[in-house]
Amino acid sequence: MRRSSTATSDRPRTRAVTGAGTPARRRSPHRPRLLPFAYVAPAFVVYAAFLLYPLGRSVHLSLYEWDGLTLGTFVGLANYVDVLTDDDLRAAFGHALMLIVFYALVPLALGLALAALLTRARVRGLPFFRTVVFLPQVVAMVVVAVAWRRIYAPDGPLNQALSAVGLGGLARGWLGDYAFALPAVGIVGTWVQTGLVTVLLMAGMSRISRELYEAVRLDGAGPVREFCTVTLPAVRGEIAVALTLTIIAALKTFDLVYVTTSGGPGNATSVPAYEVYRRAFQLGQVGSAAAVAVTLTALIFLVNLGVTRLGDRRQS
C-alpha cells in the first residue's frame, strides 16, 4: 500500500534497496557521488524555502504573542494551552470532529454499500456512474460552495422540494440556522467524498477472486454474510486509505466554510483552519493562529500514521 501515508508502508522497501540486496545496476563506480544531489538540488531548494522553512517558522511563531506588526512577546506554550482551554478553539476542534462523521464515516458506509452492490451485480452504465460520482472531487471547492449555498438558500431548491412534498414547515435558511448550519456544511462534505470512497472501494473489490464468492455461496451464505466474510476483510487496506484521505479532508476544511458561512452563525461552523485564517489575518493573533496550525498539522500526521498502522496490522 504505497499510496497513502507512505511513511509507514514505504519503509521496508527503501531499506531493502539501500541495504545489501541492492541491484548492481543502481551502482556505478565511475559516477561522481555528487551527481544525484545535483538532480535533487533545484527541487529541494524550492521545497526547503517555501515549505520546510515556513513550517519551522510556524512552530517558532506559535511560541509568541504577536499582532503581526509590533514586537512579539515570548509566551512559551501558552498558545497551546489556549487550544485546549479557549472556548472558541475547543468549539472549532469539536466541529472538526463532527465534520469527520460527515466527511469520513457516512461516505464510508455509503461507499461500502454502493461498491458491494456494484461489484455483486454487473450493472450497465458503470463508467458513467463512476464519472458522475467522482466529479465532485475535481470541481473547485469555491464552486461547490456556491452551488450548495444556492441549494440551502431560503428560496432555494431544497426548501422548494420540501414545500412540494408538503414539508414546507421544515423549510428554513439552512446555513443561517444555529442547529442545522454545521450538519448542512457536513453534508456537502459527504457529497464531495462519497464518490472518492466508492471508486476506491470498487477498485479493491474488483480484485477479489470470483472463486471466493462462489465458495461462500456454496456454503449457503446470503449477501450479508458474503459481505462480512469475504468483501470486508479483503478491502481493509482500501478502507484505511479512504479513512485517511477523508478524515484529513475534514480536518482541513477551509474554502467551504469561508464561502458558505464564514464560521457563522455565531461560531456554529468555525473550524480549525478557519480559526487559523481569522486569528492571523483578521484578529491580529498571529501566535495563536500558528499554534492552531501546528496542532492541526500534528493531528493530520497522527491520522496518517494511525490509520495506516491500523490497516497494516489487520492485514497481516
Place this chain on the structure above:
Amino acid sequence: MISRAERAANYVILSVFAAFALWPVLTILGAALGPNDSVVGAAGHGPGVLGLHPENFAAAWAQGRFGRSMLTSVAVAAFVVGVGTVLSVLSGYAFGTMRMPGGTVLFYLFLLGIMVPTEAIVVPLYFDLRTLGLTNTFWAIALPQLAQSVAFGTFWMRAYFRASPAPLIEAARLDGASSWTILWRVLVPVGRPAVTTLVVLTFMWTWNEFLIPLVMATDEGLRTAPLGLAFFQGQYTTGFTLLAAGAVIVAAPVVVVYLFLQRRFIQGMLEGAVRE
C-alpha cells in the same frame, strides 16, 4: 445468480446516488443557462438560443471580471505545472535510480511535505514575504504552490522510476548514454502516463487552490479565478444567474480535462492522493 428484483433495486439505488451527485451540478448549470434573474423586463427574458441563454456567460465574464482572474490562474498554473513537473522528474530520478548518502532521510523530508497542510505554512509565509516586500506578487502565489507540487511530484516520480525496467537503463548505459540522456531520451518518453498523471493532478490542485491566493493577493489584479468567484459572490447579490455562470466558467477548465483524462485523475488520486 441475481434475481430480477435485486437487479431492479440496484438500478434504483444507483439512480438515486447519481441524482444526489448531479443535483448541485445541474442546479448551477440550469441557473447559468436560464433567463437572467437580475434583469427586470425583456432584456433578461429574451428568446435565447433554443430556450437557453448562453449570453449569461458573456455577462458574467464582464461583470465578474473573469478575463483578468482567469488569466492570472492560467499563468500561475502554467508556471507551477511546468516548473514543478521538471523539478519533480529530476529529483524523482535521483531518488528512484541512484544511490546517495543520506538519500533516505532526504526523501522522508520530501514525504513530510506531502502531509503538511497549507494552513501550517501560510501564516509565516505571509508575514515573512511581507517583510521582503513580496506579498501581492505573482511569486507569492506561485512559489508556495510550487513547493507543494515538488513534494508530491518527487514522491510520485520516484515511484515510477523505481519501477522502470532495469534492462532498459542498462542497455542505454552500455550504449554510452549519460544519466541525463537516459532520463530524457529513454525514461521520460516511456513514462508518459506517469508524467501525464502528475501534470493533471498538479494542474487541478493549482487551479482550485484558494487559501494561498486569498492570503497573498491583496490586489484585485492578482486574484485567481476561484478567488474572483468568491469575491463576485460577495458583491453580486441581486440574483443567482450570473453567479452560476461565473461558477461554471471557473470550474470548466479542470472539469473538461477530467472528462478527457478521467482515468489519469482517478488513478492518480487513488494511488497518490496523499497531498490532499
